[in-house]
Amino acid sequence: MSEYAKDSPIVLxxxxxFGPEVQVDYPGYRSTRxxxxxxxxxxLPEEFHDLAGPVFGAETVExxxxxxxHGHPGEPLGERIIVSGTLQDEDGRALPGALIxxxxxxxxxxxxxxxxxxxxxxxxxxxxxxxxxxxxxGRYRFVTIKPGAYPWGNHENAWRPAHIHFSIFGxxxxxxxxxxxxxPGDPLFAYDPIFNSVRDPKSRELLVARFDxxxxxxxxxxxxxxxxxxxxxxxxxxxxxxxx
Amino acid sequence: xxxxxxxxxxxxxxxxxxxxxxxxNELADPSEPDAVELTxxxxxxxxxxxxDGLIEVWDAVGRRWGRSxxxxxxxxxxxxxxxxxxxGQAPRLDVFVFGRGLLRHQLxxxxxxxxxxxxxxxxxxxxxxxxxRATLLAExxxxxLRFDVRMQGKQATVFFEH
Numbered sequence: 001m002s003e004y005a006k007d008s009p010i011v012l013x014x015x016x017x018f019g020p021e022v023q024v025d026y027p028g029y030r031s032t033r034x035x036x037x038x039x040x041x042x043x044l045p046e047e048f049h050d051l052a053g054p055v056f057g058a059e060t061v062e063x064x065x066x067x068x069x070h071g072h073p074g075e076p077l078g079e080r081i082i083v084s085g086t087l088q089d090e091d092g093r094a095l096p097g098a099l100i101x102x103x104x105x106x107x108x109x110x111x112x113x114x115x116x117x118x119x120x121x122x123x124x125x126x127x128x129x130x131x132x133x134x135x136x137x138g139r140y141r142f143v144t145i146k147p148g149a150y151p152w153g154n155h156e157n158a159w160r161p162a163h164i165h166f167s168i169f170g171x172x173x174x175x176x177x178x179x180x181x182x183x184p185g186d187p188l189f190a191y192d193p194i195f196n197s198v199r200d201p202k203s204r205e206l207l208v209a210r211f212d213x214x215x216x217x218x219x220x221x222x223x224x225x226x227x228x229x230x231x232x233x234x235x236x237x238x239x240x241x242x243x244x
Numbered sequence: 245x246x247x248x249x250x251x252x253x254x255x256x257x258x259x260x261x262x263x264x265x266x267x268x269n270e271l272a273d274p275s276e277p278d279a280v281e282l283t284x285x286x287x288x289x290x291x292x293x294x295x296d297g298l299i300e301v302w303d304a305v306g307r308r309w310g311r312s313x314x315x316x317x318x319x320x321x322x323x324x325x326x327x328x329x330x331x332g333q334a335p336r337l338d339v340f341v342f343g344r345g346l347l348r349h350q351l352x353x354x355x356x357x358x359x360x361x362x363x364x365x366x367x368x369x370x371x372x373x374x375x376x377r378a379t380l381l382a383e384x385x386x387x388x389l390r391f392d393v394r395m396q397g398k399q400a401t402v403f404f405e406h
Contacts, residue, residue, distance in 0.1 A: 020249040022347045029254075031345025034288035035395050041351075041405040042376075044368060049406075051338070054302060054309035092245045103262025111258040115296070129261040165256065167263055173302060173338060174406045178349060180253040197347050198251040206250060229247045 010155055010191065015199040020206075028193030030154050049233055053173035056099040058133065066132040068102075068144040069125075076126035078107025078145035082215055082223040083181070087138045087168065090232045094138030100228075101131040101167040102142060109148030109162075118150050143221070149188055161188035161195060172233025181226045182208045252348035257296040259342065264298075264313050271301060271308035272325040281388040282322040282354070286314050286341065289396030293318025297343035299393070301354070303327040304338060314343075324389070326356050334359050334366035341393055341403075351406040354391050355380050376402045 008027035025036040064070040069080060087095045105111045105128065108120035112127050126145065134140050147162045163180040170176065182195065186208075189195055198204040206229075215223035255263070272279040286297040297314040305328045312320040329335040337354040355363055363369050369377055379401045382389040393401050 020251045022252045024347045026347060029345070029347065032347065033345075034290050034292070035294065035343060035345035036347070037350060037400065037403045038289070038396050039400060039403075041403050042368075042372070043405045051304050052307075053304075054307070088247060090246050090249060092247055101262045103258065111261060113258040113261060115257055127261065129265055131262070131265075165253075165259065165262060167255075167259075173304065174351075176300075176340060176349065177250060177252060178255050178342060179250055180256075194253060194347070197253075203248060203251045206248060207253070228250045231249055 010158075010193050011196045012199060014201045016201065018199040018203070020198075020200070020203045022197050023199055024197075026193055026197035028155070029197055049172065049174050051173045053169055053171060053175065055097070056133065056169065060099060061131055061133050065130055066140075066142050068104075068128060068130045068142065070143075072125035072127070074125045076106065076123050076145050078123075078126075078148075080143070080221040081146050082141065082143055082217065082221050083164065083209065083226060084139065084141035084212075084215060084223065085209075085225050085227040087134045087140060087170075087228045087230070089170070089175070089230050094134075095170055095230065096134055096136045096138050098134045098138070098171075099131065099169045100134065100140050101129075102144075102164050103129045104144065104147040104164045105150055105162075107145050107148050109150030111150075120148070120150070146183065149186075154193065159188050159191070161186040161192050166228070168228060168230065170230040170233060175230040175233045177228070177230055179228075180207065183224065184208055184211055254344060254347050255298060255342045255349075257344045259296075259298055260313055263311065269310045269312040269321060270323040271303055271306075271310040272323050274323050276325060278325045279323050280325065282324045282382065282391060283388060284320055284391040284393060285318045286320065286343070286393045287318055287395070288345075289400075291394075291397070294343050294345075294395070297341065297346075300340040300342070300349075302338045302340075305330060326359075329362060332365075332367070334362035334369060336366075339393075341395075346395075350395075350403040352393065352401050352403050353380050354382050354389075356389075357381055357384050372402060375399070 010028040110120040209224035209226035212223040212225040286294040300311040382391040
C-alpha cells in the first residue's frame with residue numbers, strides 16, 4: 001500500500017459541483033499521482049470543437065464482433081447477459097454509425113491479458129473484447145457474460161466493482177469518450193476510488209446500467225440497459241475547406 | 245433539452261483487449277513518398293516510462309487516424325505524413341493520451357520541425373511561451389520524427405481543454 005493511498009481517504013465525499021467532470025487527480029486512485037497533468041489545461045479557439053473526428057465504416061466491424069460469447073470452441077462460463085442502449089449527444093440527437101468498443105474481465109474477474117495475475121481461472125472460451133457500430137437510431141447491443149469483481153492492489157483489500165470498459169467515437173473529435181459501465185446494486189461502489197472519482201452522485205449513478213426485464217430473453221439471458229450521452233461538440237462542420 | 249453527459253473513466257491497464265485487436269498505427273502507407281516514422285516515449289512525473297498508455301493520432305485535414313499502445317519502454321510508433329494546414333494555422337496532428345491512472349484522456353498536438361514560419365504564425369503555438377511551445381514540436385531524429393509526451397514535471401507536455 002502506497003504512502004499516497006495511506007495519506008488520503010480512498011473515497012472523497014460527494015461534490016455535485018463537479019457535474020459530469022471526473023476529478024482527474026483523485027487522490028484515492030494511486031496511479032493518478034504521477035500521471036494526471038498538474039498544470040492548468042490550455043484553452044483552444046472555439047472552432048476547434050467543430051473539428052470532425054474519424055469515421056469508421058461497416059468494414060470495421062465483423063458479423064459477430066457484438067457477441068463476446070462467440071468465436072471460441074465452446075460457450076464461456078458465467079451468466080450470459082445482453083447489454084444495450086442508445087448513444088446520444090447532450091441535445092438528445094441520436095448518433096448513428098458510431099464505433100463502440102468494449103472489453104472486460106471474465107466471469108471470475110480475470111482479464112485475458114498477460115499482466116493480469118489475479119489467481120482466478122482464465123476461460124479458454126472468453127477473450128473479453130467486442131465492438132459494434134450504432135444503428136440508424138443510435139442504438140448499440142452486445143451479448144456477453146457478466147464480468148466478475150477483482151482485486152487490484154491500489155490499497156489494502158482493494159476490489160473493483162464489476163464493470164465493462166466502453167470506448168466511443170462521436171462525430172466531433174472532442175466527443176471521444178472512454179468510460180466504464182457498472183452493474184446495479186454492487187456492494188463495492190462505496191469503496192472504489194475510480195467509480196467515486198466522479199464526485200457528483202447523479203453523474204456517478206449514470207455510469208450504472210439498469211436491469212431491463214423487457215429486453216431479457218426468456219430461457220436465455222438477462223438484459224441491462226445503459227445509455228450513453230456525449231458532449232455536444234461543435235456544429236459538425238469539417239475543417240476541410242477548398243473542396244477537399 | 246440537455247441530457248446529462250456520461251462521465252469519463254480510465255482505460256485501465258487491459259485496454260489492448262478492446263482497443264488493440266489489430267494494428268492501427270499507420271496513418272499513411274509506409275510506401276508513400278512522404279511517409280515518415282513518428283516515435284516517442286510516454287513518461288510520468290518521475291520520468292518513469294508509462295508502459296500501459298495508449299496514444300491516438302488524428303490528421304483532421306487528410307482524415308487519417310491511428311493509435312498505438314505503449315510498449316515495455318513506454319514507446320509508441322506511427323507512420324504519418326505531414327497533414328495539410330488549415331487556413332491560418334500550422335500543420336499539426338491532434339493527439340489523445342490514454343492510460344491507467346488517467347481518469348480522462350488528455351489532449352495535445354504534434355507540430356512539425358520544418359515549418360518554422362507557419363509555426364511562428366500559428367495562433368495556438370505562438371500564444372505559448374518558448375518552453376511550452378517546445379513540448380509540442382516533434383524533432384527530426386535519424387530521418388524519423390520524435391515526439392515525447394511527459395505527463396508532469398518541468399518539461400511537461402502542454403495539454404489542452406476539451
